[in-house]
Amino acid sequence: MWPCCPASWRSERAIQVNISIMRKFVRLRQMPRLRKKIEEIEGRLSQHDEHFKVMEEIVLFLITAHQSLRKKIGFDPGKE
Secondary structure, three states: OOOOOOHHHHOHHHHHHHHHHHHHHHHHHHHHHHHHHHHHHHHHHHHHHHHHHHHHHHHHHHHHHHHHHOOOOOOOOOOO
8 A cells, every 4th residue: 555654654543633734734725815805804894884984974964954943843831
Protein backbone atom coordinates (compact mmCIF):
# COMPACT_ATOMS: atom_id res chain seq x y z
CA MET A 1 0.00 0.00 0.00
CA TRP A 2 2.34 2.79 1.22
CA PRO A 3 5.83 1.32 1.43
CA CYS A 4 7.57 4.55 2.47
CA CYS A 5 5.31 5.38 5.43
CA PRO A 6 5.61 3.87 8.91
CA ALA A 7 2.64 1.84 10.11
CA SER A 8 1.73 4.52 12.67
CA TRP A 9 1.02 6.97 9.82
CA ARG A 10 -1.55 4.58 8.40
CA SER A 11 -3.55 4.19 11.60
CA GLU A 12 -7.18 5.31 11.77
CA ARG A 13 -6.23 8.05 14.23
CA ALA A 14 -3.49 9.41 11.93
CA ILE A 15 -5.90 9.45 8.99
CA GLN A 16 -8.51 11.37 11.03
CA VAL A 17 -5.88 13.89 12.17
CA ASN A 18 -4.78 14.38 8.56
CA ILE A 19 -8.39 14.94 7.44
CA SER A 20 -8.87 17.43 10.27
CA ILE A 21 -5.72 19.34 9.25
CA MET A 22 -6.87 19.48 5.63
CA ARG A 23 -10.27 20.82 6.68
CA LYS A 24 -8.57 23.54 8.75
CA PHE A 25 -6.51 24.60 5.74
CA VAL A 26 -9.64 24.77 3.60
CA ARG A 27 -11.27 26.99 6.23
CA LEU A 28 -8.21 29.23 6.34
CA ARG A 29 -8.37 29.64 2.57
CA GLN A 30 -12.04 30.58 2.77
CA MET A 31 -11.56 33.16 5.53
CA PRO A 32 -10.40 36.05 3.28
CA ARG A 33 -13.53 35.55 1.17
CA LEU A 34 -15.62 35.46 4.33
CA ARG A 35 -13.96 38.62 5.65
CA LYS A 36 -14.59 40.39 2.33
CA LYS A 37 -18.24 39.28 2.36
CA ILE A 38 -18.71 40.50 5.96
CA GLU A 39 -17.21 43.88 5.09
CA GLU A 40 -19.51 44.11 2.07
CA ILE A 41 -22.57 43.35 4.21
CA GLU A 42 -21.48 45.85 6.87
CA GLY A 43 -21.13 48.50 4.16
CA ARG A 44 -24.63 47.83 2.92
CA LEU A 45 -26.02 47.89 6.45
CA SER A 46 -24.39 51.24 7.21
CA GLN A 47 -26.00 52.66 4.06
CA HIS A 48 -29.35 51.26 5.19
CA ASP A 49 -28.85 52.81 8.63
CA GLU A 50 -28.35 56.21 7.02
CA HIS A 51 -31.49 55.77 4.91
CA PHE A 52 -33.50 54.74 7.98
CA LYS A 53 -32.30 57.83 9.87
CA VAL A 54 -33.43 60.08 7.02
CA MET A 55 -36.79 58.31 6.84
CA GLU A 56 -37.24 58.61 10.62
CA GLU A 57 -36.54 62.35 10.47
CA ILE A 58 -39.07 62.78 7.65
CA VAL A 59 -41.76 60.79 9.47
CA LEU A 60 -41.21 62.68 12.73
CA PHE A 61 -41.36 66.00 10.89
CA LEU A 62 -44.61 65.01 9.19
CA ILE A 63 -46.15 63.84 12.47
CA THR A 64 -45.26 67.03 14.34
CA ALA A 65 -46.35 69.22 11.41
CA HIS A 66 -49.67 67.41 11.21
CA GLN A 67 -50.25 67.71 14.96
CA SER A 68 -49.53 71.45 14.95
CA LEU A 69 -52.05 72.04 12.13
CA ARG A 70 -54.88 70.12 13.78
CA LYS A 71 -57.62 72.08 15.45
CA LYS A 72 -58.74 70.84 18.81
CA ILE A 73 -62.29 69.65 18.91
CA GLY A 74 -64.44 70.21 21.96
CA PHE A 75 -65.22 72.78 24.62
CA ASP A 76 -62.42 74.94 26.00
CA PRO A 77 -63.47 76.32 29.38
CA GLY A 78 -60.76 79.01 29.24
CA LYS A 79 -62.29 80.64 26.15
CA GLU A 80 -65.49 82.56 26.24
